[in-house]
Amino acid sequence: MQIIKNKDRSRLIKAAKGLIPCDVSIDNVQLVNVLTGEIYPAGVDILDGVVVRVRESGRPCTPAAAQAVDGQGKYLLPGFIDVHMHVESTMMVPENFGKAAVVWGTTTAVTDPHEIANVMGVAGVKYMLDSAKRSPLRIYTLAPSCVPAVPHLEGAGAAFFAKEVSELLAEDGMIGVAEVMDYIGVINDDPRMHDIIQAGLDVDGFIQGHAPCVSGDDLCAYLCGGPVSDHEVRAAGELVEKLRLGMHANIKSSSLSDTVQEFIKGVKNVPIRDNVSICTDDVHAADLLSTGHISHVVNECVKGGISSMDAIRFATYNAARELRLEDGGCVAPGYVADLQIVSDLTFANRPDMVFVAGKMVSKDGVLLTEKAVKAIEPGVNTVNIPQITSPDVFGISSDKAEEKLLVFSAARSSMQPGQKLVYRSFPVENGKVVIPDIKENQFISVVNRHGSGDMTTVICSDFCLMHGCVASTISHDSHNMTIAYTDPKDAYVAAKALEKMGGGMVYVENGEVVTALPLPVAGLMSPLPVDEIAPVIAAMDEAVMKASDYRSPMLLAIAILALPVRPGIIITDRGIIRGETLEFIPQRLAA
Amino acid sequence: MQIIKNKDRSRLIKAAKGLIPCDVSIDNVQLVNVLTGEIYPAGVDILDGVVVRVRESGRPCTPAAAQAVDGQGKYLLPGFIDVHMHVESTMMVPENFGKAAVVWGTTTAVTDPHEIANVMGVAGVKYMLDSAKRSPLRIYTLAPSCVPAVPHLEGAGAAFFAKEVSELLAEDGMIGVAEVMDYIGVINDDPRMHDIIQAGLDVDGFIQGHAPCVSGDDLCAYLCGGPVSDHEVRAAGELVEKLRLGMHANIKSSSLSDTVQEFIKGVKNVPIRDNVSICTDDVHAADLLSTGHISHVVNECVKGGISSMDAIRFATYNAARELRLEDGGCVAPGYVADLQIVSDLTFANRPDMVFVAGKMVSKDGVLLTEKAVKAIEPGVNTVNIPQITSPDVFGISSDKAEEKLLVFSAARSSMQPGQKLVYRSFPVENGKVVIPDIKENQFISVVNRHGSGDMTTVICSDFCLMHGCVASTISHDSHNMTIAYTDPKDAYVAAKALEKMGGGMVYVENGEVVTALPLPVAGLMSPLPVDEIAPVIAAMDEAVMKASDYRSPMLLAIAILALPVRPGIIITDRGIIRGETLEFIPQRLAA
Numbered sequence A, B: 001m002q003i004i005k006n007k008d009r010s011r012l013i014k015a016a017k018g019l020i021p022c023d024v025s026i027d028n029v030q031l032v033n034v035l036t037g038e039i040y041p042a043g044v045d046i047l048d049g050v051v052v053r054v055r056e057s058g059r060p061c062t063p064a065a066a067q068a069v070d071g072q073g074k075y076l077l078p079g080f081i082d083v084h085m086h087v088e089s090t091m092m093v094p095e096n097f098g099k100a101a102v103v104w105g106t107t108t109a110v111t112d113p114h115e116i117a118n119v120m121g122v123a124g125v126k127y128m129l130d131s132a133k134r135s136p137l138r139i140y141t142l143a144p145s146c147v148p149a150v151p152h153l154e155g156a157g158a159a160f161f162a163k164e165v166s167e168l169l170a171e172d173g174m175i176g177v178a179e180v181m182d183y184i185g186v187i188n189d190d191p192r193m194h195d196i197i198q199a200g201l202d203v204d205g206f207i208q209g210h211a212p213c214v215s216g217d218d219l220c221a222y223l224c225g226g227p228v229s230d231h232e233v234r235a236a237g238e239l240v241e242k243l244r245l246g247m248h249a250n251i252k253s254s255s256l257s258d259t260v261q262e263f264i265k266g267v268k269n270v271p272i273r274d275n276v277s278i279c280t281d282d283v284h285a286a287d288l289l290s291t292g293h294i295s296h297v298v299n300e301c302v303k304g305g306i307s308s309m310d311a312i313r314f315a316t317y318n319a320a321r322e323l324r325l326e327d328g329g330c331v332a333p334g335y336v337a338d339l340q341i342v343s344d345l346t347f348a349n350r351p352d353m354v355f356v357a358g359k360m361v362s363k364d365g366v367l368l369t370e371k372a373v374k375a376i377e378p379g380v381n382t383v384n385i386p387q388i389t390s391p392d393v394f395g396i397s398s399d400k401a402e403e404k405l406l407v408f409s410a411a412r413s414s415m416q417p418g419q420k421l422v423y424r425s426f427p428v429e430n431g432k433v434v435i436p437d438i439k440e441n442q443f444i445s446v447v448n449r450h451g452s453g454d455m456t457t458v459i460c461s462d463f464c465l466m467h468g469c470v471a472s473t474i475s476h477d478s479h480n481m482t483i484a485y486t487d488p489k490d491a492y493v494a495a496k497a498l499e500k501m502g503g504g505m506v507y508v509e510n511g512e513v514v515t516a517l518p519l520p521v522a523g524l525m526s527p528l529p530v531d532e533i534a535p536v537i538a539a540m541d542e543a544v545m546k547a548s549d550y551r552s553p554m555l556l557a558i559a560i561l562a563l564p565v566r567p568g569i570i571i572t573d574r575g576i577i578r579g580e581t582l583e584f585i586p587q588r589l590a591a
Helices: A009-016 A094-104 A114-132 A162-169 A183-187 A191-202 A216-224 A236-244 A260-267 A285-290 A294-303 A308-315 A317-323 A488-501 A530-547 A554-560 B009-016 B094-104 B114-132 B162-169 B183-187 B191-202 B216-224 B236-244 B260-267 B285-290 B294-303 B308-315 B317-323 B488-501 B530-547 B554-560
Strands: A024-033 A038-047 A050-056 A067-070 A075-078 A080-085 A106-111 A138-143 A174-180 A206-209 A248-252 A276-279 A339-342 A353-356 A359-363 A402-409 A423-429 A441-447 A455-461 A469-472 A481-485 A504-509 A512-518 A569-572 A575-578 A583-585 B024-033 B038-047 B050-056 B067-070 B075-078 B080-085 B106-111 B138-143 B174-180 B206-209 B248-252 B276-279 B339-342 B353-356 B359-363 B402-409 B423-429 B441-447 B455-461 B469-472 B481-485 B504-509 B512-518 B569-572 B575-578 B583-585
Touching: A009 A038, A009 A050, A009 B191, A009 B216, A024 A339, A038 A075, A050 B216, A080 A248, A080 A276, A080 A294, A080 A317, A094 A106, A094 A114, A094 A285, A094 A294, A094 A353, A094 A359, A094 A530, A106 A353, A114 A138, A114 A162, A114 A174, A138 A162, A162 A174, A162 A191, A174 A191, A183 A191, A183 A216, A191 A206, A191 B009, A216 B009, A216 B050, A236 A248, A236 A260, A248 A260, A248 A294, A260 A294, A276 A294, A276 A308, A276 A317, A285 A530, A294 A308, A308 A317, A402 A569, A441 A488, A441 A569, A455 A569, A455 A575, A469 A488, A469 A554, A481 A488, A481 A554, A488 A504, A488 A512, A504 A530, A512 A530, B009 B038, B009 B050, B024 B339, B038 B075, B080 B248, B080 B276, B080 B294, B080 B317, B094 B106, B094 B114, B094 B285, B094 B294, B094 B353, B094 B359, B094 B530, B106 B353, B114 B138, B114 B162, B114 B174, B138 B162, B162 B174, B162 B191, B174 B191, B183 B191, B183 B216, B191 B206, B236 B248, B236 B260, B248 B260, B248 B294, B260 B294, B276 B294, B276 B308, B276 B317, B285 B530, B294 B308, B308 B317, B402 B569, B441 B488, B441 B569, B455 B569, B455 B575, B469 B488, B469 B554, B481 B488, B481 B554, B488 B504, B488 B512, B504 B530, B512 B530
Parallel strands: A024 A067, A024 A075, A080 A106, A106 A138, A138 A174, A174 A206, A248 A276, A402 A455, B024 B067, B024 B075, B080 B106, B106 B138, B138 B174, B174 B206, B248 B276, B402 B455
Antiparallel strands: A024 A038, A038 A050, A075 A339, A339 A353, A353 A359, A402 A423, A441 A455, A441 A481, A469 A481, A469 A504, A504 A512, A569 A575, A575 A583, B024 B038, B038 B050, B075 B339, B339 B353, B353 B359, B402 B423, B441 B455, B441 B481, B469 B481, B469 B504, B504 B512, B569 B575, B575 B583
16 A cells, blocks of 8 residues: 555656745755665655655755755664554554654554453544654554454453444555454454454455464464465564565564564574564553563664664565555665654664654654644543442452362462462451452452442452552453552442543552542553653552552553463452463362 | 466365375475475475475375376476566467466566557456466556556557556556656656555555656655566666665566676665566577576576575565465465476576476476467457658658758667757759668658558658668557668558558568568567567568667667657657657657
8 A cells, every 4th residue: 555645746846857846855864775785875855755866966956945854874774664553552543652652763553452442342442543643653453353352251341343344444544453452352253353354355454363382283274364474473484484475574662672683693594684674562651651561672682793784675665565565664765755864873872853744753852743642532431331320339248157169379380381270268247258368369350340230259369469549440351440459448448539530540558549540541541642641650659669569560460360361360350261272260168 | 466366275174184185295305495485305295276285295185196206306396477567568368378488487477558448448357367368377466557658649549547457456466556667757646646546455466666767755656656666777876775665676587688697786785685586588499499488587696696596586485475465475384385396406498397386387497288389369459550641651741942850869868867859951853851871860750550540750860760661559658660771662651551460570672571570460470479570670680670770679769769758859759859848849840
């Protein structure tokens, strides 16, 4: 597909011949030509957002362009492309994510609005599309393929079938089907996955894959099923196999995981690297503010021994080819003028200048477009918890004197296949199970927040909450309200606070909200810009870290307790599940 | 676009997993992986024309495939793709061209039916599309963009505007707009060329370029105008400039010209060669029989010092990317099984086996499909010459005693810009101009054969016809009948013979047809297969060579006398033209 459709070719031709003035001329740069692998001095002229002419260095742009840019001898290269990310992970809306990312040289991001889709369905995706239009960078959206991730095991806010995917694909800005995570469904030719992929193929869309550790015949079957890419490559050998089989492989360095080093090990064994590109998947606001975006992954590649030219190609030309953006990913006549000027080719710092469709949007690392402000919200409170009528709904009720109950382990090491079920006896007082060792074990409740009234409460070890209550409406993939607590009264206060805020995260102690991170957009995102939201997130992090001694950030830990597409034991609003078999597990054993 | 549309993904998935048997399994091969640049042992399984599985070597295909192929340890690689050629140049119809080319490992050819379009218009192109369907290889057709090459200067059989191009693009097997030769029209944004290109863009078609020696701002303007490729690169520096500007550059070794050596010189300066591919443009039947097709160009590249992997990529993966054949050009799951097995990677010989969509079509260099036979003809005699009423229409009439006439030089060295006009006095006898030195100068007539009644006769030097008469209906681009003769009576016999044959070539001496090459398909092609037509062409060549001492093949010389898109003086059915200015030149000066 063309990024800029229906270009006025007559104007472009005239500008290339110097018959009409260009909008922008860029002189005095070293052009990083990702088409030929060369770097040489040149001048570049732009009209209507399109590169119309690449001049030999020293020959002026005539007639003079409306804006003349002096590149000061620095490097000119294409803007970076993120082939896969979830804007929701930034806790910002697309408009503000864009303003935070573009200053790092990212000019295109392909997003999977999977999180909001699980909460708000088609309307949520349309909100993201609308917000994306106010972003200074180019955001392409894919239709989420796995909403909910696994049907019937959790109560989500929406369910997508081919019909919903087709409806979304008709919208402007949609370019295909997002990471097809249900690889087992694809390999087994499950009709729902089959039809969702077909909806993408019917509009000649990009079918993005997701196939961690899938190999051999299964990988061949997955590729025959339609997906063409993978960003879950975790080992060098896995990379080589996937590239050999024609898969586009995306190097990932997210705020949650980093596969760059293994990737580099693998890439070094492969002479031709056309099908390698780069993504960030999940990047947090604080990292966007201080560390970078795609630039950071390119920087890691270069530090790891990949040549700058290769790393740049991964993040530009290869990405554009993967996404079939025919007029993107390089600096040449007829191509869209998404560009950056940088002082060196290590990408540790923000670029000197960034251009989107020929418009300078960032200079010296500072946004030139309208300053990021509080964004428009969907205006819907997605926290719908009729079952939370009193503190009494929390904890575990019993009419016995003692209960033999499953103890769920929240340790990352327990989230493995074959996790053993541990049952233990607990005393009951006044009809409620009592945890005698409340410093070691706490309650966790997963509360459906989409109006079904379901909720599940378990006793959990290894969560390391020492006091108080942590609650979040970010809880993959259905984003039900997940609450860890010692005292049911705190849980009630937390749930009601989140309901009032329209979602987010809170830390409650002694019946009072101590710290709050309001995320009123679907209970997932804040309307605030990066410099305002990053400190609020940091304060929330700090409050929770103080309340626990969990080794990795507790906010992340709580966010994946209910994720049904991982190995180990999972709690959802509907009960307790074994991830490997997707079967419900009994919570109570006969005493 | 997908080569095989609407694949039955359910079947492919099942076959990849071994749940249903494949059609073909290929074992014991060294897989040339153009995706990674590696060569390693593997097995490949095919269903429904698609590669469904690439196995590690030694692991059998289970369940057993319907056909098991032993690769005997040889190399397995994708079939070759010819990105630009004119089937008419083979003097065979597509069906028989395909049968001649596929034994050389070519599995896809992109053709420009420009010649037949100039004679028969849309109907001619449709005939080619229909004939292509009976070919064992994959033929994609482009809509000719310049019919006639230059309007108003010659009488063609058809004129194409955007309407005709759009009509053709709606046909199955059409994938875009063929070589946009009128680069001056593109650069000047001539409305006809603009709209023809737009017709291609409207259907997301491939826009093939043709821009010999176009450079700098003009080249930028040409690229802004829509075309994306060029097969007329003639110098190393020209190649580097075109690759830098994002153009796909096609190495050409045709029966008429060979740019391989200059290309290699240029390519060696360019580290990344993704946009280099290969074409044959014009290849003669005899060369197809004995020398090869794309294989020959690959062979020349390898002999010139290009690595086999690079040369193979030019002819496979790069070509598929240029043409945007998304499921073509490599051996991987989901890709179309257009394959070849070869004993070595020099490509001097025919491959051991060739597969098109998984079907073995050639073995040990011999076609396995239905033997090539006399093809179906359009059933239209395109030689329409009402003006040829008697021998008296030939020669030059005059009512004077003497005429001062232009003497046209047919020397290749005269086909240059700024050719001087030479006028000379000739006596007139019985109302007819007499050439006293008939061994040095002869008559040439260009006879409209599309029914207009126009014809032009000139006196020509340097054609070196010693006796007799040579006549041809292959005469670029309008393919009017072009006749070189000493005696008008022979010219009449030749014209009437060609009329009866429906076109082709003849050599006439003393009023009798001595040798004939009937080309009844539009006066351009024979219905005969390669092994039958090649000797007839050779006999015709020989007869004409005997009659002249012109240094290069006279059949080629006669074919370009009337070509209006070349420098120098040009004869068309409407008069005499200067190629540089496209202005008519007077034949007679006042004595």
